[in-house]
Amino acid sequence: MTAIAFLLFACGPGAEVKSGRELYLAYGCAACHGANxxxxxxxxxxxxxxxxxxxxxxxxxxxxxxxxxxxxxAFGTPGxxxxxxxxxxxxxxxxxxxxxxxxxxxxxAVYDAxxxxxxxxxxxxxxxxxxxxxxxxxxxxxxVSSPLANIVEMHETKSVDGMMSMSKVSAVRIPxxxxxxxxxxxxxxxxxxxxxxLPRQTEFTLRLDDGTTVTTTAVFLDEQ
Amino acid sequence: MNSKAALLALLLLFACAxxxxxxxxxDVGAWQLVDHDGRGFRSESLRGQPALLFFGYTHCPDFCPxxxxxxxxxxxxxxxxxxxxPTLFVSVDPRDTPPVLKQYLAYFGAVPAxxxxxxxxxxxxxxxxxxxxxxxxxxxxxxxxxVDHSVRLYLLDRDGDVVKLFDPQTKPEAIAAAMQSL
Numbered sequence: 001m002t003a004i005a006f007l008l009f010a011c012g013p014g015a016e017v018k019s020g021r022e023l024y025l026a027y028g029c030a031a032c033h034g035a036n037x038x039x040x041x042x043x044x045x046x047x048x049x050x051x052x053x054x055x056x057x058x059x060x061x062x063x064x065x066x067x068x069x070x071x072x073x074a075f076g077t078p079g080x081x082x083x084x085x086x087x088x089x090x091x092x093x094x095x096x097x098x099x100x101x102x103x104x105x106x107x108x109a110v111y112d113a114x115x116x117x118x119x120x121x122x123x124x125x126x127x128x129x130x131x132x133x134x135x136x137x138x139x140x141x142x143x144v145s146s147p148l149a150n151i152v153e154m155h156e157t158k159s160v161d162g163m164m165s166m167s168k169v170s171a172v173r174i175p176x177x178x179x180x181x182x183x184x185x186x187x188x189x190x191x192x193x194x195x196x197x198l199p200r201q202t203e204f205t206l207r208l209d210d211g212t213t214v215t216t217t218a219v220f221l222d223e224q
Numbered sequence: 225m226n227s228k229a230a231l232l233a234l235l236l237l238f239a240c241a242x243x244x245x246x247x248x249x250x251d252v253g254a255w256q257l258v259d260h261d262g263r264g265f266r267s268e269s270l271r272g273q274p275a276l277l278f279f280g281y282t283h284c285p286d287f288c289p290x291x292x293x294x295x296x297x298x299x300x301x302x303x304x305x306x307x308x309x310p311t312l313f314v315s316v317d318p319r320d321t322p323p324v325l326k327q328y329l330a331y332f333g334a335v336p337a338x339x340x341x342x343x344x345x346x347x348x349x350x351x352x353x354x355x356x357x358x359x360x361x362x363x364x365x366x367x368x369x370x371v372d373h374s375v376r377l378y379l380l381d382r383d384g385d386v387v388k389l390f391d392p393q394t395k396p397e398a399i400a401a402a403m404q405s406l
Contacts, residue, residue, distance in 0.1 A: 116289055119282070121328035124367050126285035151366045157286050159392065163357060164287045164375040168365045184290040185392060191285070192366040223293040
């Protein structure tokens with residue numbers, strides 16, 4: 001991956017002033033992140049870590065300010081090489097361009113999404129994640145989808161008087177500026193009709209009642 | 225009664241008192257189900273072995289695997305000697321036939337698990353004897369019926385008596401310690 005990145009860098013632009021979009025394309029950001037920055041560039045498949053969908057900054061941990069994005073470009077991340085030789089001014093122009101691509105500002109961030117490695121005997125699995133809202137009013141997750149399963153339902157597990165009761169719910173509420181945790185023994189996602197063979201990781205897209213969507217990647221964990 | 229017999233009776237009583245280090249919490253009595261190989265399995269089938277037991281079903285994506293992973297951790301903590309204590313996974317879900325149970329439980333390698341099911345009459349009697357309950361209902365899920373069920377983990381001693389009850393939040397260490405004490 002690094003070799004490809006350097007090759008792209010070698011073909012980088014000269015001294016003339018270019019727009020953030022031109023720099024984005026000239027430095028080869030599009031190879032992994034895609035020309036429209038959706039994380040689906042031609043070299044994305046070669047990367048061990050899924051390139052970030054830059055149009056949806058809020059769905060990922062990591063900086064979303066111009067300075068923060070500029071630093072990521074310079075120093076890289078565990079999944080992306082750094083490009084310290086791109087001048088700061090140009091890095092900032094690229095960062096501005098990336099910020100301009102962001103769809104509606106996502107007000108919910110998703111952290112720590114994981115799927116319990118499904119038992120091969122059954123065609124269901126559960127998934128968990130932490131939802132953090134920066135909205136000043138309560139929001140609700142009203143639908144969830146994933147390429148991993150035909151159907152993703154939201155379920156609540158309640159334990160009352162030593163009896164465990166599971167029920168499907170139509171929405172999961174996130175308090176204003178608050179956090180909702182989907183965790184074992186509580187609210188969780190139920191996946192029905194699993195894609196086989198299982199991929200190494202998957203993603204979930206959550207639709208909120210304000211019309212925005214948030215996409216997150218999820219890993220498989222075996223709690224045993 | 226002559227004095228020899230009295231002494232023998234006293235010795236026997238003493239031996240029993242020594243052996244019974246845990247108090248019986250409930251009198252579950254004898255029960256009969258079918259195991260994951262399709263063979264009859266009765267309370268006496270444990271043949272003097274302690275056992276863990278809980279109610280679950282394979283289509284349960286959240287609680288049952290969580291309980292199973294707690295139990296798996298307990299076995300790890302308790303060491304190899306604890307492998308003599310089977311875990312009985314009792315399903316009241318009609319979808320859980322013996323072959324389904326067997327395949328499901330094979331996944332939990334660290335746990336010497338035995339799946340149990342049975343006729344509705346057998347299951348209802350057994351559930352009642354354990355002071356448990358269950359309700360099968362349609363929750364509108366694409367995965368089919370939901371089984372609400374009791375979530376306690378039972379520890380049975382060598383006599384098949386329930387000597388410990390754990391709730392789902394119990395730490396694996398506590399379960400391991402109780403297993404080692406039997």
